[in-house]
Amino acid sequence: MDKTTKTTxxxxxxxxxxxxxxxxxxxxxxxxxxxxRAPGTRKAGxxxxxxxxxxxxxxxxxxxxxxxxxxxALESDDPETAIKAAHKLPYLAxxxxxxxxxALKERGLIWDYIQVLPELHHLGYENAEKDLSEYxxxxxxxxxxxxxxxxxxxxxxxxxxxxxxxxxxxxxxxxIGCAKVLRKWRQSDDEINEILLNIMRNAPVDFSQVAAAAxxxxxGVEKEKAWEKxxxxxxxxxxxxxxxxxxxxxxxxxxxxxxxxxxxxxxxxTRVAALSGMVNLDWPGKLATIDEYRKxxxxxxxxLVVLNHEATEGKSDLEDILSHLLVKIEExxxxxxxxPPAAGTDTGEDENEGEKDDEAPFTETQRLMSLNSIVVLLxxxxxxxxxxxxxxxxxxxxxxxxxxxxxxxxxxxxNSKAINMAIxxxxxxxxxxxxxxxxxxxxxxxGGRSVARLHDLMVNTDNxxxxxxxxxxxxxxxRGHPHRYPRR
Numbered sequence: 001m002d003k004t005t006k007t008t009x010x011x012x013x014x015x016x017x018x019x020x021x022x023x024x025x026x027x028x029x030x031x032x033x034x035x036x037r038a039p040g041t042r043k044a045g046x047x048x049x050x051x052x053x054x055x056x057x058x059x060x061x062x063x064x065x066x067x068x069x070x071x072x073a074l075e076s077d078d079p080e081t082a083i084k085a086a087h088k089l090p091y092l093a094x095x096x097x098x099x100x101x102x103a104l105k106e107r108g109l110i111w112d113y114i115q116v117l118p119e120l121h122h123l124g125y126e127n128a129e130k131d132l133s134e135y136x137x138x139x140x141x142x143x144x145x146x147x148x149x150x151x152x153x154x155x156x157x158x159x160x161x162x163x164x165x166x167x168x169x170x171x172x173x174x175x176i177g178c179a180k181v182l183r184k185w186r187q188s189d190d191e192i193n194e195i196l197l198n199i200m201r202n203a204p205v206d207f208s209q210v211a212a213a214a215x216x217x218x219x220g221v222e223k224e225k226a227w228e229k230x231x232x233x234x235x236x237x238x239x240x241x242x243x244x245x246x247x248x249x250x251x252x253x254x255x256x257x258x259x260x261x262x263x264x265x266x267x268x269x270t271r272v273a274a275l276s277g278m279v280n281l282d283w284p285g286k287l288a289t290i291d292e293y294r295k296x297x298x299x300x301x302x303x304l305v306v307l308n309h310e311a312t313e314g315k316s317d318l319e320d321i322l323s324h325l326l327v328k329i330e331e332x333x334x335x336x337x338x339x340p341p342a343a344g345t346d347t348g349e350d351e352n353e354g355e356k357d358d359e360a361p362f363t364e365t366q367r368l369m370s371l372n373s374i375v376v377l378l379x380x381x382x383x384x385x386x387x388x389x390x391x392x393x394x395x396x397x398x399x400x401x402x403x404x405x406x407x408x409x410x411x412x413x414x415n416s417k418a419i420n421m422a423i424x425x426x427x428x429x430x431x432x433x434x435x436x437x438x439x440x441x442x443x444x445x446x447g448g449r450s451v452a453r454l455h456d457l458m459v460n461t462d463n464x465x466x467x468x469x470x471x472x473x474x475x476x477x478x479r480g481h482p483h484r485y486p487r488r
Contacts, residue, residue: 049186074100118153242270443473
C-alpha cells in the first residue's frame, strides 16, 4: 500500500482531527457573522458607518495650486471670502489649511469655525473635541444644531457627555439632529439606546419619534419595533412628514421599504413623493399598486408612474414622451404684428367671441419647461440606464437644462459615461455660474481625467466663486471623493 494513502486514511479515521476541523469551520463562520454585524459595514442600499477622511497634503502640482487658492481665500482679510472658503472644507483635512481654519475663531467667525472642527481634529488639533463640546452646550439652539452637524464627521462617541445632554432635551430639532449623528456613526451605547427608545415611544412630536426609530433601526437596536413605528407613521404621514419617511425608507435596504412607501400613495399630499421614492425599489406587486393611481393622476404623477415602469421592467412610454418633447417648436415672431384681413374676407372667427374655446398652442418655452420637469424626475433614477436619456436631452439643450442634467449626474461616481458627459457640459459652459455647476459635478464623480482641464480653468478665471469651486473639485477628486454627493 502507498505510504501517502495510508497516512490519509489514518487522518480521516482520527476523530480528534475531525473535531478540530469542525471547530475551525464554526469559528470562521462566527467571525464572518461578527464582521457583517460590526458598525461601519454597509448593508444593501444603506450608508456605511463612520469613515475618517484622508489627511493628505498636495499630491501633484494642480493639487498644490488648488490648495493655495483655498488657503489664500481662507486667510483673506475679507470675511465673506474666508466664509466662502470655509464652506468648501468639510471632509477635507488638508494640513496646509490648518492655520487658516484655526484663525476663524480668532476672527469671530464662530459658525464657520464650528463647521471645520472635525477637520481640525483629524489634523491633530487637541482642543477640537473640547471646543465642539462647548458649542453643543450653547444656549443658542441654532449654534447647537450647527455643532451637531459637525459632530457627524467626528469619530463615534466624541463629545459623548454633551451629546447625551442634547439627546435628552425635549425638542424636535435636538432629536432629529442627534439621530442624524448616530446614523452617521452607526455606534451607540446602552444609555443612548434607552433614551432613543423613550423618544420613539413617548415623544409628543411625530418627527422626533420617526428620527429615533430611524436611528435605532440603523444601529440594529430593536429593529422590528423601530420598523413598526416607521410603518405606523407612514400610514398617517402628511405632506411634511412624508418626505422624511421616504428618504429613510428608500435607502434603508429593507425588503419591506417599497410596500411601506406605497402606504403613502393613498393620500394626494404624499403621492408624488411616494412615487419618487419607489423608482429605485423593486418588490412584488409594485407596478400593479402604482397603476391603481393612474386614473385622475396629475401630469407629474403620470410621468412618475411611467418612470417606475421604465426602471422596473425596462419598457414604458418614456421614450415616446422624450421624443415628443425633444422636437423643437418654431415660435412666431411676436414683434411683427399680423396683417389685417382684406375687406370682405372671411376670417374664420366665430362672431360670438364669448363662445370661443380654442386652446393656446404649445410654445417652445412650455416645451422646455416640460422637458426640465422630466429631467428633475429622471434625477430620482439612480441606475446607469438613465444616462442615455440624459445624453439625448443635452444634445442641443439650453443652459438651464444642461445645468439640471449636470446635477443628475452627481450620483454616478466613477462612471465613465457620466464623467464624459460632465466634461462635455463643462466645455459648453456659457458663463461662470454654469462652469461652477459642472465643476461641482466632476468634483463628486471624476477619477482624475478632468483635473488638468479644471486646473486650467481655475488659474484663468477671475470669478471668486468659480475659482473656489474649481479648487474644491480638484482636491476632492485627488482624495478619492471624501465629500460624496449628499442623498436627497
